[in-house]
Amino acid sequence: MLAGGGGITVADMAGLAARAEEAGCAGVYLAEAWRSGFVALAAMAGRTERISLGPYVLNAHARTPMIAGMSAVDLDELSGGRLVLGVGSGNRVTNESYQGVPVTRPLRKMREYVELLRLVTSARRGDRVDYAGEVHRMSGxxxxxxxxxxxxxxVLAATSPRMTRLAAAVADGIGLGSLQSAEYVARIAAECRAAAAREDFTVLMAALVAVDSDTERAREAARAAVVNLYAGKPHPHYDALLRSQGYEPVAEEVDGAVRRGDLAAARRAVTDEVVDRLTVAGTPHECARRLREYSDVDEILLVNVGGMRYEAGPAEHDARRALLASYEPLLELAAAV
Structure with missing residues (x-):
């Protein structure tokens, strides 16, 4: 399960992690978007005993490999060896507009970043780490x-073909984004496992999930989630994913409507086929059936898009309560599958 959101507290997220463990989830992950990548996970570690924990994913432009590596060692110790360290090059808007950090040579950067993370996280007391790369350096x-x-x-986050190949070459697993069909994911997973030539190479993905007793209400939440990938902070890689899977007309219409500020038109542009093939939306039974289609994935992160409709709640307290309530059907779904 992917926990977190702009309207809930760190204590809330720790409680959700405990509930997820009770429900039988294999892991709980935290998007470094509304919250930082490690602090809430530390709180989750204190409320759980079994499940894997990790950022999905840590922004490599926000931390040096040394700081990220030391933080990872600390969290792995705190959780009793349960950390799965997801890293990625981040969103260009987050890096350049929010942080003022230029994005240059992302493939070379991520290759060196993962290599250095391995050195830092595997070093033992007294070991010295020296590294001289083209982007990253470490001495003494x-x-x-x-x-x-x-x-x-x-786990290296990857959506483009070149980053996917890099994940297979240097990481222990690949973190796929959302908005991908079961067939598309199966092909990418097969290619990665073959290229990695490792039996323990893992494939993770994040599914946009809207669970509701009312199928149409769930589908509308899924449509809004697709539009959310264009509105506010654009995610160009998801636009590319839509196009590469044969939905270029949808991408064009959604992008155009968002640029005009007409979000209602953007939601209408998200076709039934996109909802059916690229998201998981419907009743608990319908969602469970859809999730089983992703049989080539080792772990599916359930992204609670059903809660997005509560973001504009009338009061902060009510919005927080409604957002927390929106996780209940997601936890029930996790227990069912």
Whole structure:
């Protein structure tokens, strides 16, 4: 499950993680969007015992490999060796507009970033790490603590073909985005596993999930979630995913409507086929059936898009309560599958 949201507290997220563990979830992950990538996960570690925990994903432009690696070692220790470290190059808007950090040579950067993370997270007390790359450098750093595991699994977020190939080459797994059909994911997963030539290479994906007893209400929430990938902070890679899967007309209409400020028209442009094939929306039974179609994925992160409709609640307290309530059907779905 993917936890988090702009209207709930860190304590709320820790409670959701505990509920997710009770429901039988394999892991709980946190998008570094509304919240930072490690703090809430530390709170979740204190409320859980079994499930995997991790950022999905950590922004590599926001932290040096040294700081990210030390934080990962600390969280892995705190959780008893349950961290799955998801990293990615981040969204260009987040990096350049929000942080003022230019995005240059992302493929080279991520190759070196993952290599350095491995060195930092596997170093034992007294070990010295030196690294001279084209983007990243490290000299003279010595580890001051023994990690609880020989290595922390690193998952590289990838949506483009070149980043996908890089994930297979340097990471322990690939973190796929949302808005992908089961057939598309199956092909990418097969290609990655073949290229990695490792039996333990893992494939994770994040599914946009709207669970509701009213099928049409769930489908409308899914449509709004697709539009949300264009509105506010644009995600160009999702636009590319739509087009690469044969939905260029939908992408054109949604993008045009968002640029005009007509979000209602943008939602109408999201066709039934896009909802049916690229999201998971409907009753609990319908959603469970859809999730089973993604049989080639090791772990599916359930992204609660049903809660998005509560973002414009009349009062902060009511919005928070409604957002928390929107996770209930998601937890029930997780228990069912």
């Amino acid at each position: 750093w010595r580890c001051q603590v023994d990690p609880v595991r020989d290595s922390v699994p690193i």
